[in-house]
Amino acid sequence: MSKSPEAANLWQLSLSDSLDRVQMLEMLFEDHALTTSLAEEVDDGSVWRMDALFDGEPDGWIVDQLPEDVNYTLAPLEQKDWVSESQKQLPPVSAGRFYVHGSHDSKHRVTSYHDLTIDAGRAFGTGLHETTFGCLNAIDDLHKRKNIMNALDLGCGSGVLALAIAKAWGRPVTASDIDPDAVTVTYENARQNKLLPLIRAIEATGLNDNYLSQKAPYDLIVANILAWPLVALAPTISKALQVNGTLILSGLLGKQEVMVRNAYRLQGLALKRRYAVGQWHTLVLERT
Structure with a gap:
């Protein structure tokens, strides 16, 4: 029916x-x-x-x-809000120095951790999925060696990665998603984590938006979507990346890695690090 x-x-x-x-x-x-x-x-x-x-x-x-x-x-x-009810069954997640938990769980007691309260609601991304976990570890490792001034979370879902970037560097972050619910949830989570002044979330398909174009080039782009969209967007994403910028890609299976890497190799980007969590891979790329 x-x-x-x-x-x-x-x-x-x-x-x-x-x-x-x-x-x-x-x-x-x-x-x-x-x-x-x-x-x-x-x-x-x-x-x-x-x-x-x-x-x-x-x-x-x-x-x-x-x-x-x-x-x-x-x-x-x-x-009931059945999504919220199910999320109450999810345990908190530690990824590097990020500690991601729902509003029903208490915050991390150690102040050196980047505590993030994330309620995914209608949007994807609680930190529990292997792809989000890989991205959080990649962001944490990048924070140890590089300063970021202008970042984009492409396909932001719940906004967890945008909030992680804002939390780590204390810089404004742009977040975008094709789903208007994701934009709403991202703002809700930003408000809950007292990061609202640092987050600008917009509804957009890929990078096809005037605001995203005006903000480019970015010194960090995180795209946790799916393998085929990553391949299709390779020229556009690469063009929006600063010369010495870093690109974090996820949402791809291990068997899809070569396909995704080749698409970005043709754009002058090379693999710098890989995070394999289960069957999912997260790639860190930079220009050769």
């Missing part, structure tokens, strides 16, 4: 029975429910649970199709 229900109007019907029976009962709602799901409720498989989600309270005749001996519950679905 191609419905876009209002979150506040969702109703859920739930019942438990044997697997054969819940599968049969599930068929009653196939054409009327937004979604149905089955889950084992008892470890030995003797009892299964079926949940059917409706856009609004279902008509009485739909529920009346259930056999009389079936016990069920039907009620409005409790409204």
